[in-house]
Amino acid sequence: MFMEALKKFVITLVTVLIFMSAVEMIAPSKMKKYIKFVLGLILITIILNPILQFVEGGEKNFTDVINNYEQVFSKDRDTANFDSINTLSRSNKDDERKKAFVANFNKNCDNILKNNFKDMNFKSEVDCDVDFSKVTINVKKLRIGVSSNKINKIKKIVISKGADENNEGKNAEYIEIADFASNELNIPKEKIEVYGLEE
Numbered sequence: 001m002f003m004e005a006l007k008k009f010v011i012t013l014v015t016v017l018i019f020m021s022a023v024e025m026i027a028p029s030k031m032k033k034y035i036k037f038v039l040g041l042i043l044i045t046i047i048l049n050p051i052l053q054f055v056e057g058g059e060k061n062f063t064d065v066i067n068n069y070e071q072v073f074s075k076d077r078d079t080a081n082f083d084s085i086n087t088l089s090r091s092n093k094d095d096e097r098k099k100a101f102v103a104n105f106n107k108n109c110d111n112i113l114k115n116n117f118k119d120m121n122f123k124s125e126v127d128c129d130v131d132f133s134k135v136t137i138n139v140k141k142l143r144i145g146v147s148s149n150k151i152n153k154i155k156k157i158v159i160s161k162g163a164d165e166n167n168e169g170k171n172a173e174y175i176e177i178a179d180f181a182s183n184e185l186n187i188p189k190e191k192i193e194v195y196g197l198e199e
Helices: 002-026 032-116 163-185
Strands: 120-131 136-148 192-196
Touching: 002 032, 032 120, 032 136, 032 163, 136 163, 163 192
Parallel strands: 136 192
Antiparallel strands: 120 136
16 A cells, blocks of 8 residues: 555655656746746645655544544443433423413514504513323413503502593503403303503
């Protein structure tokens, strides 16, 4: 192998030297400095190429030996820990999928309510169990926070007079929101809680 590589190197070197001599004879005298410089660079790369290949080949052999050694010992370790790692990764994936599902559900619920009640802002929080293998969802509780977009006039504060009227108006709005959410999302009204967000 070494003799074959040496033979290729000598043939390449002789070919390049003949090429360089021919180019120097043909080139005009004004360009000879530049041509000698370029041809010198080509000669240097041809001389350095076998050295770099040798170094690179040794590095590759060294890394191959390390990889083989690592594979032999990692097979035994992986077979022992595969079951526990597999169950942990599966539960982690399910948790991440559930978090993403809940966030998406809350966002969609907010958008549905915002489209129907344009003068209000909403913040939904769903508490649910999701089974991705059976594609089922069990909603335990849906909490919908409501705040008004309207700019309200400053109201005169009167203690214990008219407080019930304000609460009754808000309660009617909250009941309407709960009814709409129940019909749109197919969730029983008992599981929907509507509350006012602090403005």
